[in-house]
Amino acid sequence: MSKANQIQAPKGVSEYLPPQSRKFESVRHALLEPAKSAGYELIELPVFEDTELFTRGVGESTDVVSKEMYTFEDRGGRSITLRPEGTAGVMRAVIEHGLDRGQLPVKLYYSGPFFRAERPQAGRYRQFYQVGIEAIGIQDAALDAEVIAIADAGFKSIGLKKYRLEITSLGDSASRAKHRVELVKFIEKLNLDEATRTRASINPLRLFDDKRDEIKDQMASAPLLLDFLSAESLKDFEDVQKHLKALKIDYIINPRMVRGLDYYTGTTFEFVHELLGAQSGIGGGGRYDGLMAQLGGQELSGIGFGLGIDRCVLAADAEGISFDQEFTSDLFIIPLGDESKSRALTVAQELQNAGFRVEISFGDRALKGSMKAADKSNAEYVLVLGDSEISSGTVELKQMSTGKTSSVTLTSLKDYLRSVSGK
RNA sequence: GUGGGCGUAGCUCAGCUGGUAGAGCACCCGGUUGUGGUCCGGGAUGUCGCGGGUUCGAGCCCCGUCGCUCACCCCA
The missing domain is CATH 3.30.930.10 (Bira Bifunctional Protein; Domain 2)
Known part of the structure; x- marks a missing residue:
């Protein structure tokens, strides 16, 4: 390829x-x-x-x-x-x-x-x-x-x-206008490259966010918008803080702080x-x-x-946070032979409708391969569905974690899974 | 738009000062009849990003190109 x-x-x-x-x-x-x-x-x-x-x-x-x-x-x-x-x-x-x-x-x-x-x-x-x-x-x-x-x-x-x-607070428009005048005056005196100056002319606040040291140093003494807030804006900002404290945030x-959107x-x-x-x-x-x-x-x-x-x-x-919800199926059905596939589908359908996660082994792989697939899917239980199971109506349900099997009739499969899974 | 790093199997990577490609993981098959995990044996897979150059010979060197990635501007 x-x-x-x-x-x-x-x-x-x-x-x-x-x-x-x-x-x-x-x-x-x-x-x-x-x-x-x-x-x-x-x-x-x-x-x-x-x-x-x-x-x-x-x-x-x-x-x-x-x-x-x-x-x-x-x-x-x-x-x-x-x-x-x-x-x-x-x-x-x-x-x-x-x-x-x-x-x-x-x-x-x-x-x-x-x-x-x-x-x-x-x-x-x-x-x-x-x-x-x-x-x-x-x-x-x-x-x-x-x-x-x-x-x-x-x-x-x-x-x-x-x-x-x-x-922070950006205040009301009057506060911002007052601050902007002072900020522009301040920026005019700085030593800036052309691109930065252009940027500043579009929105002078942007310079506060520059990551380059030479800009940061120059901006260290720039007038801050917070110092220009009207009494009303300031009160509002303090109220927000009061509530955050109450919330223990x-x-x-x-x-x-500068945000990239103008609104x-x-x-x-x-x-x-x-x-x-x-x-x-x-x-x-x-x-x-x-x-x-x-x-x-x-x-x-x-x-x-x-x-x-x-x-x-x-x-x-x-932070190394793991999301522990492993993908696990309740049941993995292994049909043996073409005749059993249809039956596997209907059994799976019924159990899926009842809220269980059920997978089927597809293709014509050997039983061993299907068991491996079941293992990888982390299925709780596995059942092999062949001619004998279909004619007898009874399957061996294998619990993968313990390796133990129990005989369950196909008709009682749903109830059995309910009782062992608590679903 | 600007700058740095990197491009080898599905994934993670190794490949010494140039001698025509490897490991681990994953995958598939098998270890005597229909029951997994471990172990053992076997197997498939790459135009070594692409194009050109240097050379008897290039994954390794040079140029170009594309892609990925990190950073700047900016932003979630």
Whole structure:
């Protein structure tokens, strides 16, 4: 098999094959459960949207929109983009279908693939998976705290320990405007290369996030947005912290935190894992005041988060967390001879319908080979189904862990399995 | 878009200063009739990423190219 002209997966996509895929499933489940427990409901949306949704919602000045979108023209000449993040799409659906006309807040959760045309690296993929929630329509520091708590509960439920929560507040627009003037003045005096200066002119906050030492050193004395918060914004931020303390959720204030999406205002947060490489953010989110209106809806505030399933899987690996749900079947049926195959299928069907996990040995391998297959499948019990069993109606059920066999009639098989498995 | 590392069997890798390819795991068959795990014996599998060059001879050297990977920008 030559690899030269083999079709490969597109560059930079994350794929989960068994048995690794079990981890993915467990992680997604763990991240989703806390949201359900808090009364959030599923919203399932398309993975592609009108391009304008993102240019208007996420912001033209962001890297996500300016250089990382998968955009193409569909057959009707419309510009379509594979969703790079989840919030904009949720807002679109909420506005379009009037979900915000009922009781507030609207509480939604979702999970699925997202797409960004970036250069891939550890923990960064072109197709990646997120779990997200959005709570729309109520401005309340307690809600901010709940959203953060839901994310935290998800990570804890995976078993993650080596992560930290960083929070800050971007304040209201007046606070940000005041700070921006001072920050721009400060940056003008710095010694920066052309590319960095251009970046700063688009959004000066971005310089806080630069990883290069020469930039970090220069930015050490830069004016911080937190120091420019209005009394109202500050009170809100303190309330969020008060609630987090009540919830016993540890956090650190990171006044230099920058988020890549333009719509954030007020409370913003990020969960950072300590054992991952350069891409260490396992989740993040914040409040967005202007987004709904920006997209043509009411002036409603919202808050939400996106958690990276891929990165959580990597983090779980890094922490050595094992997902102990081994793939085990209750019963493995080995038919001997063509006549018995049909019978094996019907026996399996009946037991599967009764809630047991039952596998069949397919093909015409020797009994020994089938036994090995049964062994590998971790089946609890094995039964050989040949002519004599079918005519007598009685099978020898072998318990693999002990090697012991017991005679059971085919008609009582279900009851027998129930009694020994407790299912 | 920019930079570093790496591309040898399904997987993990070995291959000394160039002499036409190996191990472990996994897989399949067998160790006398229809009962697994251990053990023993046997077996299949590679255009050594691709193309070109140097050489009597290249997996090993040179050039190009593609891919993977890590990092920068940025982000889940």
